[in-house]
Amino acid sequence: MIEDVFEECxxxxxxxxxxxxxxxxxxxxxxxxxxxxxxxxxxxxxxxKYISKTEKFILKETTIRNLIDCFCQDIIIIPSxxxxxxxxxxxxxxxxxxxxxxxxxxxxxPIQLVYMCDYEKYLLIDGQHRFCMYRRLLExxxxxxEWEILIxxxxxxxxxxxxxxxxxxxxxxxxxxxxxxxxxxxxxxxFKELDYDKFTNIYCKNIKKYFAHTINSYIYTFDEFIxxxxxxxYIELFDSIEDSYEYLLETNYIFNRKFYTEDNKNxxxxxxxxxNSINKKIxxxxxxNNFIKLLVEQDIKTEPFEGTHTWTDKKKKxxxxxxxx
Numbered sequence: 001m002i003e004d005v006f007e008e009c010x011x012x013x014x015x016x017x018x019x020x021x022x023x024x025x026x027x028x029x030x031x032x033x034x035x036x037x038x039x040x041x042x043x044x045x046x047x048x049k050y051i052s053k054t055e056k057f058i059l060k061e062t063t064i065r066n067l068i069d070c071f072c073q074d075i076i077i078i079p080s081x082x083x084x085x086x087x088x089x090x091x092x093x094x095x096x097x098x099x100x101x102x103x104x105x106x107x108x109x110p111i112q113l114v115y116m117c118d119y120e121k122y123l124l125i126d127g128q129h130r131f132c133m134y135r136r137l138l139e140x141x142x143x144x145x146e147w148e149i150l151i152x153x154x155x156x157x158x159x160x161x162x163x164x165x166x167x168x169x170x171x172x173x174x175x176x177x178x179x180x181x182x183x184x185x186x187x188x189x190x191f192k193e194l195d196y197d198k199f200t201n202i203y204c205k206n207i208k209k210y211f212a213h214t215i216n217s218y219i220y221t222f223d224e225f226i227x228x229x230x231x232x233x234y235i236e237l238f239d240s241i242e243d244s245y246e247y248l249l250e251t252n253y254i255f256n257r258k259f260y261t262e263d264n265k266n267x268x269x270x271x272x273x274x275x276n277s278i279n280k281k282i283x284x285x286x287x288x289n290n291f292i293k294l295l296v297e298q299d300i301k302t303e304p305f306e307g308t309h310t311w312t313d314k315k316k317k318x319x320x321x322x323x324x325x
Contacts, residue, residue, distance in 0.1 A: 044070050044113075044122060044153075058153040059110060064134040065145040067111075071131075076113065076122045078131075080186050085132060093133045098142065110150035112169055116157050119194040123162065125154075126169035159187055199241045200226055206245070210282045218271050220285050232296045247295075252284045254300050255291055258324035259283075259307035267320055269311045300324075 045066055070076040097104045111127030124131065130149075137143045156162065163183050170177055178186070203226060212219040220228075229235070238244040260278050270278070274286060284291055288310045294300055310319040 044075065044151075056155055058155070060151050060153060061148050062151055063145060064138055064143065064147050064149055067131065067149070067151070068135055068138065070122070071124075074121075076124055077190065078124045078128055079190055086129065090129055090133050090136065093129060094136060097133065097137065110152040112165070113151055113153045114162055114165065115153050115155050116194075117155060118157050119198055121194060122153070123190075125162065125165050159184070162187075195235055195241060196230055199230075199235050199244070202241055202245055207284075210277065210280075210285050212273075212285075218274055218287055219277065220287055225285065228292060229296075232292075234296055237296070248284060251295050251300055252282065252291070255289075255294065255305075255307060255324075256281050256283045258305075259289075259309075259322060264320070264322060268309055269313050269318070271311075 044060075045062060067076065071078070093104075108130065109127075111130055112125045114123040114125055115121075116123065134143070134147070134149060138145070138147070154161075154165065163180060166183065167177055204222065208222045211222040211225060213221070215221055215224065235241060235244045238247065256278065260283060265275075265278070274288070277283065277285060283289060284295075286309075290306075290308045294305055294307070298305055304323055304325045306321055306323050308319060308321045310317060312318070
């Protein structure tokens with residue numbers, strides 16, 4: 001049992017020896033007892049110890065459980081530009097910590113995080129070995145959920161500022177520091193994923209109600225629609241997620257007004273759910289038109305466009321195409 005290992009290995013911090021500690025380290029590698037899918041924290045909390053005059057930097061005292069919960073839920077991200085984990089270094093840190101944890105905490109710099117308010121996410125810029133050490137100690141029950149550590153948070157969305165911080169905190173590994181080009185490649189991947197999350201959340205909040213609950217041949221589900229736009233790199237056409245959303249609504253309005261006129265609607269055999277959506281002036285959710293193709297390939301606000309709609313009657317397929325000016 002984990003309690004037996006803990007009692008065997010730990011009597012008092014100051015009488016730790018390497019043999020017993022190795023048992024604790026080995027056990028912590030195998031232990032998954034404290035890692036659950038039910039999280040105590042869903043945001044980065046903690047007492048504010050100091051806020052600078054510019055409010056750019058915040059020094060906080062938080063619990064290691066809070067930090068781990070946020071990491072497991074992707075609230076805290078460790079970018080791949082961080083050096084590869086040195087497991088021997090982590091074990092040496094555990095030895096040092098267990099020998100005198102008060103001194104370790106006092107002499108160690110805070111874990112450095114960058115808060116990107118545009119995405120409500122944190123990047124761990126310095127301190128991943130300390131983070132992994134604390135996680136191992138928590139899994140082994142050597143420290144409890146309420147064990148407090150210092151973190152420093154810098155508020156910025158500026159990639160150049162983040163790169164300067166990365167170089168500053170990794171000055172001791174100059175030969176392994178990523179170049180600005182490597183950094184930008186890594187961050188492009190990170191921001192693309194974050195943009196996709198933000199994009200999904202904004203669209204979900206505003207238009208999910210117009211989509212089907214189950215997959216069918218006529219109305220997209222929300223997940224189908226978002227996946228298609230993501231695969232077409234739709235949001236990369238715009239300066240912001242908000243701009244992409246505004247363009248979607250504008251294009252929807254123009255396509256509906258110019259293509260689904262009363263005369264044209266009389267020539268098409270609609271399903272009831274299609275017609276209900278069209279009458280509400282929502283057509284971006286329809287599968288049998290070419291709205292999405294036009295959305296990513298043509299600016300129908302300034303150019304004539306050819307709209308199409310396909311339907312089935314008595315097992316025969318029909319289609320109508322109309323050039324709209």
